[in-house]
Amino acid sequence: MVLISYYRYRKFVEWANWAGMLLCITVSVFFLFAILGYVLVNGASYIDWEFLTAMPVPAGETGGGIANALVGSFLVVIVASLMALPIGIGAAIFINEFPSQGFGRTVRFLAEVLTGVPSIVVGLFAYARVVIPSGGFSALSGSVAYAFIMIPIILISAHEALRLVPDSLREASLALGIPKWRTIMGVVLPVSSRALITGAVLAISRALGEAAPMLFTAFGNSFWNVNPTKPIATVPLLIYTYATGPYEDWHRKAWAASFVLLVIVFFTSVLTRAFLRGKANE
Amino acid sequence: MARDSEATLDAMDRTLAGVKPVSARRQLVNLGDRVFYIIAKSLALLVIVLALLLVADLFRGASEAIRQFGLKFLVGTTWDPVTRQFSTLPTVIGTLVKGFIALLLAVPVSIGSAIFITFYTPRWLRPVISYPIELLAGIPSIIFGMWGLFAMVPVVRVIQIWLKAHFGWFFLFDGPAVYGVGVLSGSIILFIMITPIITAISKEILLTVPREQIEGMLALGSTKWEAIWKVALPYARIGLFGAVALGLGRAIGETMAVTMVGGNSFDLIHSLFDPVHSMASQIASEFSEATYSLYVSSLIYVGLVLFGITILISLLAQFLIWKTSKGKLALLD
Amino acid sequence: MKLKNMKAAVLLTALSAASGQALAGCPTKGVKELTGTGATFPYPLYSKMFSEYDKTCGVKVNYQSIGSGGGIRQLQEQTVDFGASDGVMDEKQKAQAKGGAVLHIPTVAGAEAIVFNVAGIKRGQLKLTPEVLAEIYLKKISNWNDPKIKALNPGVKFPDLTIAVVHRSDGSGTTFIFTNYLSKVSSEWKDKVGFATSVNWPGDVGGKGNEGVANSVKQIPGAIGYVELAYAQQNKMDWAQLQNKAKKFLDPTLEGASAAADIANLPDDMEIVITDSSNPAAYPISGFTWLLIYENETDPAKADAVAQLASWMITDGQKFAAPLDYAPLKGVAQKKAMALVKKIKANGALVMK
Numbered sequence: 001m002v003l004i005s006y007y008r009y010r011k012f013v014e015w016a017n018w019a020g021m022l023l024c025i026t027v028s029v030f031f032l033f034a035i036l037g038y039v040l041v042n043g044a045s046y047i048d049w050e051f052l053t054a055m056p057v058p059a060g061e062t063g064g065g066i067a068n069a070l071v072g073s074f075l076v077v078i079v080a081s082l083m084a085l086p087i088g089i090g091a092a093i094f095i096n097e098f099p100s101q102g103f104g105r106t107v108r109f110l111a112e113v114l115t116g117v118p119s120i121v122v123g124l125f126a127y128a129r130v131v132i133p134s135g136g137f138s139a140l141s142g143s144v145a146y147a148f149i150m151i152p153i154i155l156i157s158a159h160e161a162l163r164l165v166p167d168s169l170r171e172a173s174l175a176l177g178i179p180k181w182r183t184i185m186g187v188v189l190p191v192s193s194r195a196l197i198t199g200a201v202l203a204i205s206r207a208l209g210e211a212a213p214m215l216f217t218a219f220g221n222s223f224w225n226v227n228p229t230k231p232i233a234t235v236p237l238l239i240y241t242y243a244t245g246p247y248e249d250w251h252r253k254a255w256a257a258s259f260v261l262l263v264i265v266f267f268t269s270v271l272t273r274a275f276l277r278g279k280a281n282e
Numbered sequence: 283m284a285r286d287s288e289a290t291l292d293a294m295d296r297t298l299a300g301v302k303p304v305s306a307r308r309q310l311v312n313l314g315d316r317v318f319y320i321i322a323k324s325l326a327l328l329v330i331v332l333a334l335l336l337v338a339d340l341f342r343g344a345s346e347a348i349r350q351f352g353l354k355f356l357v358g359t360t361w362d363p364v365t366r367q368f369s370t371l372p373t374v375i376g377t378l379v380k381g382f383i384a385l386l387l388a389v390p391v392s393i394g395s396a397i398f399i400t401f402y403t404p405r406w407l408r409p410v411i412s413y414p415i416e417l418l419a420g421i422p423s424i425i426f427g428m429w430g431l432f433a434m435v436p437v438v439r440v441i442q443i444w445l446k447a448h449f450g451w452f453f454l455f456d457g458p459a460v461y462g463v464g465v466l467s468g469s470i471i472l473f474i475m476i477t478p479i480i481t482a483i484s485k486e487i488l489l490t491v492p493r494e495q496i497e498g499m500l501a502l503g504s505t506k507w508e509a510i511w512k513v514a515l516p517y518a519r520i521g522l523f524g525a526v527a528l529g530l531g532r533a534i535g536e537t538m539a540v541t542m543v544g545g546n547s548f549d550l551i552h553s554l555f556d557p558v559h560s561m562a563s564q565i566a567s568e569f570s571e572a573t574y575s576l577y578v579s580s581l582i583y584v585g586l587v588l589f590g591i592t593i594l595i596s597l598l599a600q601f602l603i604w605k606t607s608k609g610k611l612a613l614l615d
Numbered sequence: 616m617k618l619k620n621m622k623a624a625v626l627l628t629a630l631s632a633a634s635g636q637a638l639a640g641c642p643t644k645g646v647k648e649l650t651g652t653g654a655t656f657p658y659p660l661y662s663k664m665f666s667e668y669d670k671t672c673g674v675k676v677n678y679q680s681i682g683s684g685g686g687i688r689q690l691q692e693q694t695v696d697f698g699a700s701d702g703v704m705d706e707k708q709k710a711q712a713k714g715g716a717v718l719h720i721p722t723v724a725g726a727e728a729i730v731f732n733v734a735g736i737k738r739g740q741l742k743l744t745p746e747v748l749a750e751i752y753l754k755k756i757s758n759w760n761d762p763k764i765k766a767l768n769p770g771v772k773f774p775d776l777t778i779a780v781v782h783r784s785d786g787s788g789t790t791f792i793f794t795n796y797l798s799k800v801s802s803e804w805k806d807k808v809g810f811a812t813s814v815n816w817p818g819d820v821g822g823k824g825n826e827g828v829a830n831s832v833k834q835i836p837g838a839i840g841y842v843e844l845a846y847a848q849q850n851k852m853d854w855a856q857l858q859n860k861a862k863k864f865l866d867p868t869l870e871g872a873s874a875a876a877d878i879a880n881l882p883d884d885m886e887i888v889i890t891d892s893s894n895p896a897a898y899p900i901s902g903f904t905w906l907l908i909y910e911n912e913t914d915p916a917k918a919d920a921v922a923q924l925a926s927w928m929i930t931d932g933q934k935f936a937a938p939l940d941y942a943p944l945k946g947v948a949q950k951k952a953m954a955l956v957k958k959i960k961a962n963g964a965l966v967m968k
Binding site: 010011013014017018020021022023024025027028029031032034035036038039086087090091093094095097098103104106107109110111112113114115116117118119120121124125128129148151152153155156157159160161163164166179180181182184194195198199201202205206208209210211212215236239240243254258261262265266269270 | 312314315317318319321322323325326328329330332333335336339340343390391392393394395397398399402411413414415416417418419420421422423424425426428429432433474477478479481482483486487490492505506507508511520521524525527528530531532534535536537538561562565566569570582585588589592593595596597599600
């Protein structure tokens with residue numbers, strides 16, 4: 001029987017776990033590079049200025065771009081965020097800052113259940129509640145569908161973020177005579193802002209990439225449109241159409257469009273953080 | 283935990299004055315507070331309303347199928363649009379198995395990654411690693427699906443053939459290895475998709491663990507890992523559960539990627555290599571082409587079953603949290 | 616006298632100017648936008664057609680493919696101006712159409728290739744009869760070296776390889792046409808499985824979309840599947856030669872599809888699935904794709920626009936079909952299609968004379 005000191009054993013455990021964590025992060029990063037690399041390799045040849053600014057061309061022609069889809073996605077997601085952020089963060093604030101036994105727990109529970117709703121079902125819900133009553137497809141109905149997907153994500157991550165703000169901060173602020181709502185807006189939110197943004201960015205990037213909800217709501221548009229009451233093109237739907245078509249040319253466009261989408265997600269993430277870091281420093 | 287302070291004060295009031303405790307609402311004296319409270323509460327109510335509307339729509343859409351099949355829908359194994367026989371047991375099992383395996387793989391990897399980023403990475407390096415991982419969360423499902431089909435499935439096929447050749451006697455590996463698409467591919471693609479979400483949120487949560495707690499442990503002579511395992515993780519446990527809940531939600535509801543690598547069959551699975559539909563991929567695949575009302579209604583019934591299963595799993599998770607934190611709560615303070 | 620001549624001259628100029636503006640097939644009542652949805656099969660062709668239509672007439676037709684069933688449903692709900700489908704609407708679906716009677720106007724035809732992946736066997740080297748194909752899909756023939764396959768292909772070496780049957784996991788017109796064919800040639804298939812946009816397959820793997828099936832077949836050794844011809848060609852896949860009703864073995868081609876449509880007894884309503892066609896030059900797995908338009912429209916401007924669009928698509932628009940691997944309408948089929956377009960009415964009045 002080998003006797004090693006307990007100390008040596010603990011050191012070994014320390015090292016082993018460090019190695020294990022390293023393995024985990026390596027796995028995550030590996031998949032990231034595998035997918036990003038694949039997207040880039042397959043679509044890079046298509047990415048140029050024309051791709052970003054030109055309209056799509058019909059089958060059989062090469063060239064063209066995704067301009068209408070970029071603008072469309074931008075529009076639909078912004079409107080969706082304007083709906084989802086206040087609702088998600090507001091509800092999270094309510095659950096955490098005004099605790100009321102059953103109600104708050106029910107809301108949180110429902111949010112967790114809602115994250116599991118498939119995006120196609122959300123699309124059908126928006127179809128039944130917005131498209132049918134209004135008589136046609138529209139960008140607005142697409143925004144409603146996206147908002148439905150985003151709200152649970154924002155709510156849960158915001159709730160976690162708020163939950164971790166120590167009560168001592170709240171009590172200090174209240175002790176100074178600052179009303180509760182100003183405490184929340186001026187102390188709790190800024191302190192948790194980084195985690196809030198992470199949740200918001202996760203939700204926005206999820207929305208940017210979902211095609212299924214758009215099938216029966218925003219519908220898609222081969223032409224230019226910025227009118228929210230009419231069908232509009234979105235990038236994920238375009239990717240889906242190109243990816244499932246027969247032509248090699250279309251497949252490359254799908255990869256290129258995916259890469260563009262990823263860059264957008266990345267910049268959204270970086271810019272929101274930089275912007276809010278600036279604000280938090282005020 | 284720290285937040286019990288208000289409840290404790292109330293309890294003290296109660297015992298001292300024999301008066302009913304003041305609810306959170308009654309503590310608002312300020313007009314600004316009242317308005318804020320009403321706004322926040324309305325937003326929270328809106329979430330409940332949305333959920334109820336969804337459930338109502340699901341029930342309404344599924345009513346024809348419910349009347350036709352009742353609960354047999356959940357245990358039958360035939361899905362035949364031609365003879366109009368619909369039942370959903372194989373897809374329920376397919377969804378649960380793929381989700382479970384994905385979670386089994388994702389939870390250690392993502393929380394491990396989050397721990398690494400938080401505790402073992404110098405501060406300047408953190409954004410370099412964590413931003414790209416969040417980027418993974420933004421990749422459209424269709425891209426995961428295409429990458430999965432073109433790049434991942436051939437690799438999985440090789441692994442499956444090797445497993446069948448060496449361990450084919452084990453029931454899990456006794457299946458059509460050569461397909462490539464199937465339960466294993468579906469689970470792996472889900473694992474890749476939910477890891478970034480869980481990692482990103484777990485990282486934020488771990489970053490808020492107070493340094494004093496950890497430094498206290500270190501001062502007592504623990505190794506870094508022991509400090510993490512015994513202090514940081516228990517402190518953050520509830521938040522980590524929340525992160526995992528988000529990931530699980532994605533795993534169960536994910537459609538596009540799973541459809542492309544899952545094999546999409548309606549037969550009961552016997553091994554890891556069998557192809558099978560998940561409920562979400564089934565709805566998405568067939569909805570556009572569902573050409574008569576019972577068909578549409580049956581698909582919505584599947585959606586309702588999915589919703590029900592998600593509720594059950596969430597209840598289970600809540601129960602687990604309650605069970606595990608009950609005993610330890612006293613220690614944490 | 617001069618005034619009368621002047622009036623006549625002005626009238627004539629005005630008339631000729633007006634008719635000069637009314638280019639053949641363009642809407643005459645000011646409609647600038649149309650929305651349509653449905654089948655994915657003709658989507659590439661329609662995208663080309665509608666782009667050209669925009670150039671010719673300045674009218675933007677927005678067509679998105681959400682599947683034949685989706686096209687039927689949106690037409691029923693009247694959220695779009697026209698639908699498109701690879702399958703014929705049945706009585707129940709017609710009854711649920713809110714706008715009344717629906718016309719099925721064929722635009723082009725297509726062929727489906729039976730693709731396979733067997734090492735050493737290439738395009739043109741594999742012949743299959745309908746019975747054998749049905750038995751493969753029924754899982755009664757499960758290995759490539761089955762004697763029935765060997766009997767059809769003397770001289771070809773078949774390995775001992777399990778057949779992996781690939782089908783569509785999503786509902787589609789492609790499946791409708793394929794299963795319709797199998798139902799016609801195999802009574803066992805008809806009894807056990809039947810035909811529809813989605814069926815209870817005896818096995819094995821489901822791929823999403825034509826692309827998914829094509830990819831699965833390419834990756835899985837021993838696989839067999841059915842895809843639209845364009846996908847088989849674009850992916851450079853190997854396909855089988857099928858025996859048609861006249862006992863000839865044919866490759867899937869546009870000519871074969873056109874021939875399948877070129878038969879004597881086409882019904883006036885054109886609601887016919889042209890699988891297993893009697894034409895000796897016909898490729899057996901072929902099918903039309905239709906525009907679905909309400910016969911009795913309520914908005915005269917929209918009725919005019921839709922009728923003009925349909926007439927353009929089956930005449931001037933046909934020149935875009937062949938370059939994109941679609942079989943254009945010819946002869947009797949085209950005439951009957953045009954007759955259907957002329958049946959479109961607005962509030963009782965015929966739109967096109």
